[in-house]
Amino acid sequence: MNIFYLPRRDAITLAVFALVVLTMPIWLVPFGAAYPGLMQKFAIFAIFAVGYNVLFGLTGYLSFGHAAFLGVGSYTAVWTFKLMTMNVIPAMIFAVIVSGLFALAIGFVSLRRSGIYFSILTLAFAQMCYNLAYSVLTPITNGETALQLTINDPRVLDLMFSERGAGLPSPSLLGQGMSGIEAFYVVAVVLLIAFYIAQKIFVSPFGMMLRAIKSNQTRMHYTGFNTRPYALTAFVISGMYAGLAGSLLAATDPLAGAERMQWTASGEVVLMTILGGVGTLIGPVIGAWLIKYFENIFSGFNDAMLHHTFSWLPQGAQDVVVAITSKFVGEGWQLSLGLIFVLVVVFLPGGVMEGIRRFSSIFRNRREPGPTGALKTSPAE
Amino acid sequence: MTLLKRGLTRRRVLQTGMAGIIGSGVAPLMFTKGAWAQEFCNNPTGDxxxxxxxxxxxxxxxxxxxxxxxxxxxxxxxxxxxxxxxxxxxxxxxxxxxxxxxxxxxxxxxxxxxxxxxxxxxxxxxxxxxxxxxxxxxxxxxxxxxxxxxxxxxxxxxxxxxxxxxxxxxxxxxxxxxxxxxxNAYQSGTAIAPVLGEAYGKDRRAYHLTSDYTWGWTQEESIKNATEAMGWETVAAVRTPVGAGDFSQYITPVLNSGADVLILNHYGFDGVNSLTQAVQFGLRDRQANGKDFQIVLPLVSDLMAQGAGEAIKGIYGTANWDxxxxxxxxxxxxxxxxxxxxxxxxxxxxxxxxxxxxxxxxxxxxxxxxxxxxxxxxxxxxxxxxxxxxxxxxxxxxxxxxEVLVVQGRENPSTTFDVLQTVQKVGRDVADYDASIFEGELGPYDAALCA
Structure with a gap:
């Protein structure tokens, strides 16, 4: 059987997803988000969320420390830029390897426990990484100032072939510059590959094993399976995804700060996954886009823009509306995000994807009513 | 109606898909074209x-x-x-x-x-x-x-x-x-050291608490160099994370360190918190080495002074403007x-x-x-x-x-905004320094097309 084979349904999903991602520069225009900086973030955090979902969605292990791998990936990538070459491919490879090793070490310890204890352990490890980056490891991480490129970096491989330029070099992919819209397409292609691999994992026997861990780990033990190697593999894979996302963050913007590893960043990816829909492939991606959109667009609204938006209202009403809405945009963007999160969790526990499913099932039922009673819930006898 | 009834055929999906792919292929070209039309990044062309x-x-x-x-x-x-x-x-x-x-x-x-x-x-x-x-x-x-x-x-x-x-x-x-x-921090050091020497004597032992990032590091270095040049001694310099909130674990060791001056290289809420907590710990009422214990906040702003309230009274610092x-x-x-x-x-x-x-x-x-x-x-x-x-x-x-201002927390503020008083204006000729004492290069002038 062909190793690249995907079930028909998944192949269609991948095609539609590819279309949606690659046409971002067009359909994001009305949302005011079609600029390279944000679209790169959309693609990168989608990779992060897809990887996170391999662990959380399939095995049900809620890791609260995934930002640590993101940070490790970024630091590795920037160090590769500094020491070896500005080409992004070695940076990505090293970042994935190093974050995979980190995930192996952290996962080896944390996966001895499950449930809330696992979450707390991962949170503790991530917080340790963050604090180390801020204190003991400042020679490597440059602390709060963030690790940056300098003109006098060694860059051994690059300088063998060319002279030092006047300004700072920027990351490149095989000689092609990584900036603006080109960088977005590079990141988007990486996202599609990452998404495809996640799809393969979801339909593989390995993925089935992970789902079994989620549904009943004790029963797995009784049937004679040792579940830990499977869970650890899933943990390492999702850690590598996070490292890849981290390296891409560094490739599009060669700077690595410790705040990427903070627990709020770990919490953010949990929010992304839950907001979009746990255990679905597309859900976490949608969640990632929603959160990044809020963070970047809503935080940029100011009173003047609001007045402009509501200029069709009479003066008095306009002031009132602006006074109220201004609390939810600008520095209050987290407030509106929180509200949306509460609404989604209360009314759509399956995230945005459940909303889409319900919406489409309304239409499907109208067109071809199913066998009577089959879809109806009825009280148990 | 017929369209809806039949649903989406594979043919239609493919047609739409191709249109999209072609569209996305063309899109980057349009962007690059836009970029070449201007000679530098974001040249304002409208009014x-x-x-x-x-x-x-x-x-x-x-x-x-x-x-x-x-x-x-x-x-x-x-x-x-x-x-x-x-x-x-x-x-x-x-x-x-x-x-x-x-x-x-x-x-x-x-x-x-x-x-x-x-x-x-x-x-x-x-x-x-x-x-x-x-x-x-x-x-x-x-x-x-x-x-x-x-x-x-x-x-x-x-x-x-x-x-x-x-x-x-x-x-x-x-x-x-x-x-x-x-x-910058170097100018702060030049400006504040003589004032501190006059007010607190030239044989002090200083303890630094420093925000752990570029600003904290360079301010610690500059203040240390400036005070040591006039005879002060530095007992220890401890780094604290930005936004720590609670500084008590860093302030307690100061008590038995043998220091008689605490220098807080903190700004914003960090400065407000560490200063207030240091005062609450009774540092300023203590005696050390036979002298009154003192606290210095080398970079201080009105906003911090307002936030610190009582604690800022008599504290020396420097400011850009008042x-x-x-x-x-x-x-x-x-x-x-x-x-x-x-x-x-x-x-x-x-x-x-x-x-x-x-x-x-x-x-x-x-x-x-x-x-x-x-x-x-x-x-x-x-x-x-x-x-x-x-x-x-x-x-x-x-x-x-x-000019650089050396300021001090006012003992009797007349309003809530009247919290700092200027004790000395340090002239531009004194605050001046040779640019070449710091390494680094400015880099090229060349205009970029938004990278």
Missing amino acids: TVTLGFVMPLTGAYADEGADQQRAFLLAVEHLNGEGDGGLLPTFSSKVLKGNGILGKKVAYVTGDDQTKSDAGRDAARRMIERDGAIMISGASSSGVAIAEQALCQEMGVIYMAGLTHSNDTTGKDKKRYGFRHFF WQLDDAASGAFTRSFGAKYGQPPSQIAQTSYVQALLYADAVERAGTFYPPEVIKALEGFEFDGMGNGPTLYRAEDHQCLK
């Missing part, structure tokens, strides 16, 4: 010009960011000829007429840097890539300012730094496209700011306002928005009437040279 202001609206320096935002909005008003004109009449350069910049009305976009480098760069990129900002200004943390300055150099957009006091901003990390009006200065420009700015917001401006408001005006003025003098020309207009620019006395934008490192 408005957009400035981008990035401020910490959340995080450890949020208070400062709020005041910074007020100042920027005021500057935009005055550049567009609204309000009372603020510093335009007192400014020694008379090319700004209140009709925008080069006749184009000034528009602005704002963003929150969350006191984080990543978020600051994200916001700045949004302004440059989406909103077409021709200049970025802001930041209240040197870490953020240095990160944004590097981005702006890459993008070919001029960066007018807000409050950043690290030596690195115009030292190790200086950039051709970055400019700083605020003073609203109570009695020159015409300071008075004009305080009146203008007070009329709009009902409170006096803090030093971050003044430096941010002045930076916006200086950029506009440089564009007017250069007669173009072309960044290399604007940079040349700013380099070596000598001006006055902005509240800091005669000032020079030094060409070698893009640092402004001007």
Whole structure:
């Protein structure tokens, strides 16, 4: 059987997803988000969320420390830029390897426990990484100032072939510059590959094993399976995804700060996954886009823009509306995000994807009513 | 109707899909074409010009960011000829007429840097890539300012730094496209050391608590060098994380360290918290080595002093500017700011306002928005009437040279805003230093096409 084979349904999903991602520069225009900086973030955090979902969605292990791998990936990538070459491919490879090793070490310890204890352990490890980056490891991480490129970096491989330029070099992919819209397409292609691999994992026997861990780990033990190697593999894979996302963050913007590893960043990816829909492939991606959109667009609204938006209202009403809405945009963007999160969790526990499913099932039922009673819930006898 | 009934055929899906793929293939070409049409990044072609202001609206320096935002909005008003004109009449350069910049009305976009480098760069990129900002200004943390300055150099957009006091901003990390009006830690050290020596004696033992990032590091170094040069001894220098909130675990060891002066290299909420906690621990009522224990806050602002309340009384520090200065420009700015917001401006408001005006003025003098020309207009620019006395934008490192104020917390404040008093104005000739003592290179002038 062909190793690249995907079930028909998944192949269609991948095609539609590819279309949606690659046409971002067009359909994001009305949302005011079609600029390279944000679209790169959309693609990168989608990779992060897809990887996170391999662990959380399939095995049900809620890791609260995934930002640590993101940070490790970024630091590795920037160090590769500094020491070896500005080409992004070695940076990505090293970042994935190093974050995979980190995930192996952290996962080896944390996966001895499950449930809330696992979450707390991962949170503790991530917080340790963050604090180390801020204190003991400042020679490597440059602390709060963030690790940056300098003109006098060694860059051994690059300088063998060319002279030092006047300004700072920027990351490149095989000689092609990584900036603006080109960088977005590079990141988007990486996202599609990452998404495809996640799809393969979801339909593989390995993925089935992970789902079994989620549904009943004790029963797995009784049937004679040792579940830990499977869970650890899933943990390492999702850690590598996070490292890849981290390296891409560094490739599009060669700077690595410790705040990427903070627990709020770990919490953010949990929010992304839950907001979009746990255990679905597309859900976490949608969640990632929603959160990044809020963070970047809503935080940029100011009173003047609001007045402009509501200029069709009479003066008095306009002031009132602006006074109220201004609390939810600008520095209050987290407030509106929180509200949306509460609404989604209360009314759509399956995230945005459940909303889409319900919406489409309304239409499907109208067109071809199913066998009577089959879809109806009825009280148990 | 028939369409809906039959549903989507595979053929239709493929057709639509192909159209999309072709569309997405064409899209990047359209973008590149747009980029080539302009000779430099975000050349303003319409009748408005957009400035981008990035401020910490959340995080450890949020208070400062709020005041910074007020100042920027005021500057935009005055550049567009609204309000009372603020510093335009007192400014020694008379090319700004209140009709925008080069006749184009000034528009602005704002963003929150969350006191984080990543978020600051994200916001700045949004302004440059989406909103077409021709200049970025802001930041209240040197870490953020240095990160944004590097981005702006890459993008070919001029960066007018807000409050950043690290030596690195115009030292190790200086950039051709970055400019700083605020003073730096080295100048703080030069200014405050003699005052401290006179007030507390020349045989003190100092203990540093330092914010763990570029600003803290360089301020610790500069204050240490300046105080040790006059005979002080440094017992220990401990790094604390930014936004720590609770500093008690760092203050307790000070008690038995043998030190008799505590130097707090903290700013914003960190400075407020560590100072208040140090005073609550009774440090100032103690005796050590037979002397009264003292606390020094080398960089202090009105906002911090207001936040610290009682604790600030008698504490020495340095400042870039104070609203109570009695020159015409300071008075004009305080009146203008007070009329709009009902409170006096803090030093971050003044430096941010002045930076916006200086950029506009440089564009007017250069007669173009072309960044290399604007940079040349700013380099070596000598001006006055902005509240800091005669000032020079030094060409070698893009640092402004001007007076530095040594201030002290007032014992009997008359109002809630009257919290700091200026004890000494340290002249520009004293605060001056050789630009070459810090390494780093400015880099090329070349205009970029938004990277």
